[in-house]
Amino acid sequence: MADTLESETSEKETSEKLSPVEIVKADSNYLRGTIAQELVDGNEFVSKGSTQLLKHHGTYQQDDRERRAEARADGPAKAKFYSFMVRSAIPGGRLTSDQLLAELALCDEVGNTTLRITTRQGLQLHGVLKKNLKHVIQRINEVQLSTLAACGDVKRNVMCSPCPYNGDPVHEQMYELAGEIVKQLNPRTRAYHQIWLSNGETGESVDVGEVGLPPESFAGPATPGDDPVEPIYGKTYLPRKFKIAIGLPGDNSVDVYANDIGLLAICEDWNVVGYNVLVGGGFGVTPSAKKTFPAVAQPMCYVEADRVVDLCVAIVKVQRDFGNRADRKIARMKYLIHDWGLDRFRAKVEEYFGEAVEAPRPVGVHGFNDGMGWHEQGDGRWFYGLNIENGRIKDTETMRLKTALREICTTTRPPLRLTPQQSIIFCDIAPEDRSRIEEILRRHNVLLSEDYSTVRRWSMACPALPTCGLAVTESERILPSIIDELEIELQKLGLENEVFTTRMTGCPNGCARPYNSDIGLVGKTKDKYTIFLGGHVLGDRLNFIYKDLVPSRDVVPTLAPVLRYFKDARQNGEAFGDFCHRLGKDALLAHCDAPRNGDS
Numbered sequence: 001m002a003d004t005l006e007s008e009t010s011e012k013e014t015s016e017k018l019s020p021v022e023i024v025k026a027d028s029n030y031l032r033g034t035i036a037q038e039l040v041d042g043n044e045f046v047s048k049g050s051t052q053l054l055k056h057h058g059t060y061q062q063d064d065r066e067r068r069a070e071a072r073a074d075g076p077a078k079a080k081f082y083s084f085m086v087r088s089a090i091p092g093g094r095l096t097s098d099q100l101l102a103e104l105a106l107c108d109e110v111g112n113t114t115l116r117i118t119t120r121q122g123l124q125l126h127g128v129l130k131k132n133l134k135h136v137i138q139r140i141n142e143v144q145l146s147t148l149a150a151c152g153d154v155k156r157n158v159m160c161s162p163c164p165y166n167g168d169p170v171h172e173q174m175y176e177l178a179g180e181i182v183k184q185l186n187p188r189t190r191a192y193h194q195i196w197l198s199n200g201e202t203g204e205s206v207d208v209g210e211v212g213l214p215p216e217s218f219a220g221p222a223t224p225g226d227d228p229v230e231p232i233y234g235k236t237y238l239p240r241k242f243k244i245a246i247g248l249p250g251d252n253s254v255d256v257y258a259n260d261i262g263l264l265a266i267c268e269d270w271n272v273v274g275y276n277v278l279v280g281g282g283f284g285v286t287p288s289a290k291k292t293f294p295a296v297a298q299p300m301c302y303v304e305a306d307r308v309v310d311l312c313v314a315i316v317k318v319q320r321d322f323g324n325r326a327d328r329k330i331a332r333m334k335y336l337i338h339d340w341g342l343d344r345f346r347a348k349v350e351e352y353f354g355e356a357v358e359a360p361r362p363v364g365v366h367g368f369n370d371g372m373g374w375h376e377q378g379d380g381r382w383f384y385g386l387n388i389e390n391g392r393i394k395d396t397e398t399m400r401l402k403t404a405l406r407e408i409c410t411t412t413r414p415p416l417r418l419t420p421q422q423s424i425i426f427c428d429i430a431p432e433d434r435s436r437i438e439e440i441l442r443r444h445n446v447l448l449s450e451d452y453s454t455v456r457r458w459s460m461a462c463p464a465l466p467t468c469g470l471a472v473t474e475s476e477r478i479l480p481s482i483i484d485e486l487e488i489e490l491q492k493l494g495l496e497n498e499v500f501t502t503r504m505t506g507c508p509n510g511c512a513r514p515y516n517s518d519i520g521l522v523g524k525t526k527d528k529y530t531i532f533l534g535g536h537v538l539g540d541r542l543n544f545i546y547k548d549l550v551p552s553r554d555v556v557p558t559l560a561p562v563l564r565y566f567k568d569a570r571q572n573g574e575a576f577g578d579f580c581h582r583l584g585k586d587a588l589l590a591h592c593d594a595p596r597n598g599d600s
Contacts, residue, residue: 058147167378464506
């Protein structure tokens with residue numbers, strides 16, 4: 001088999017011209033490049049090559065696009081105001097109060113005073129200057145967190161259903177699996193350790209365990225023929241980013257269908273016996289390139305729980321060896337599966353896995369639990385899910401969320417979970433402390449989850465402008481005002497309690513997962529959006545384009561007739577996304593765009 005794999009891989013490599021990013025990775029000496037030298041070169045920015053490599057270390061170079069004119073006014077040497085986004089990868093979104101306090105301190109000391117919960121259960125600092133990068137990453141590691149593999153052409157943060165139902169061992173088993181996947185699929189190069197965690201004065205490396213990275217994350221046996229440094233990834237890592245999520249049939253809050261690998265736990269007698277393995281999800285799209293498309297993952301097989309990590313490794317290696325390295329627009333695994341077909345892909349995975357796999361069990365998703373509000377944990381304690389609009393933790397004149405979280409973490413010190421919907425869960429709350437948590441939040445004018453409208457609670461947006469280099473228009477900054485309008489319309493129609501997802505992105509890359517939501521709002525050009533309808537809260541199907549190039553001021557007026565039609569013509573108990581999916585684009589347009597009595 002090894003000879004066959006080497007032959008196929010060699011033939012593939014010689015038939016493709018590598019993309020520039022592939023050449024950067026190949027020449028990087030396992031993600032080192034010239035990062036260390038550029039950190040001390042006196043510039044505010046890094047080179048194009050280092051920009052790509054830094055992603056694997058958990059940081060993106062950005063600039064404030066609203067200040068570019070100001071920067072150009074300072075002369076050609078000052079074309080942009082550069083800063084860095086630093087992302088912590090937090091498997092399953094689990095962290096301690098001390099860890100959150102450390103990140104909050106950093107956002108004030110060296111960031112833009114805000115912290116952001118990501119749609120993959122991580123944390124992002126924004127506005128970090130290059131001169132502070134090493135300090136920030138060291139501090140994050142000192143509290144036993146890491147930025148390694150939070151970005152880049154590797155396995156990204158592994159998601160897991162966050163709700164702490166401690167009376168059900170299934171949730172702990174899923175979290176343990178997330179940790180094992182991280183251990184096996186994290187990059188094993190010493191570059192991260194040497195660049196960020198070395199002694200600044202002597203240049204000597206300190207022990208990894210002393211700064212928060214478990215030594216075993218760099219360990220693991222090599223297999224025959226594998227790279228001695230990176231036995232899973234090799235020197236060029238993966239063709240593109242790779243996402244993994246672990247969910248339950250009754251709780252698909254992690255959106256397993258939106259991931260390269262989605263693991264759906266199959267349980268018997270309060271125990272995970274195996275997983276349905278879904279492959280090929282991914283939402284990045286380039287509208288000008290018709291060869292690109294969003295995709296929901298397809299069920300490929302069932303695997304027993306004790307073999308699921310080995311199967312994940314095999315899938316990653318197939319993508320490593322056969323994913324497209326010439327064109328990054330079509331480098332995600334969804335395109336490999338589209339080109340090959342699922343049967344051929346499964347056969348190749350079996351070849352790497354070393355045995356045949358079983359057909360998927362006849363189990364799909366049937367529930368979604370965002371974890372908001374008060375819930376019994378099953379062990380005599382409670383957890384409370386606090387909705388955080390678009391994941392942005394900050395203090396404003398009217399709401400001091402950051403200060404409230406600091407007080408809760410300092411006084412009550414609960415374990416925490418970050419949710420895939422950018423919110424936070426306080427865990428292990430004693431019954432007598434419930435009122436204390438609420439009092440702290442209300443004293444700082446923080447809305448409780450039950451104070452949010454249903455439509456706002458089930459909405460989320462990507463950061464977009466002014467720092468995201470890919471954004472073509474607004475997202476996080478404009479969605480709250482769009483939700484304001486939607487709330488009024490829903491109240492008029494008596495639909496204020498309807499549960500449906502509204503997700504917005506400032507470009508078509510899909511970071512807030514808009515392509516399987518009931519309503520997707522995707523930035524197409526400045527202040528204009530594509531409106532998608534017909535997805536599903538459960539996340540198991542794609543939506544469709546309803547209207548394109550809709551100005552932001554017309555988004556809610558465009559949705560209002562559809563909502564009215566839904567109210568009048570829905571079937572018993574039918575959800576909004578199901579209604580739109582059943583009727584389809586043409587029927588919706590025919591009804592909603594038809595002249596009404598009295599229209600001129």
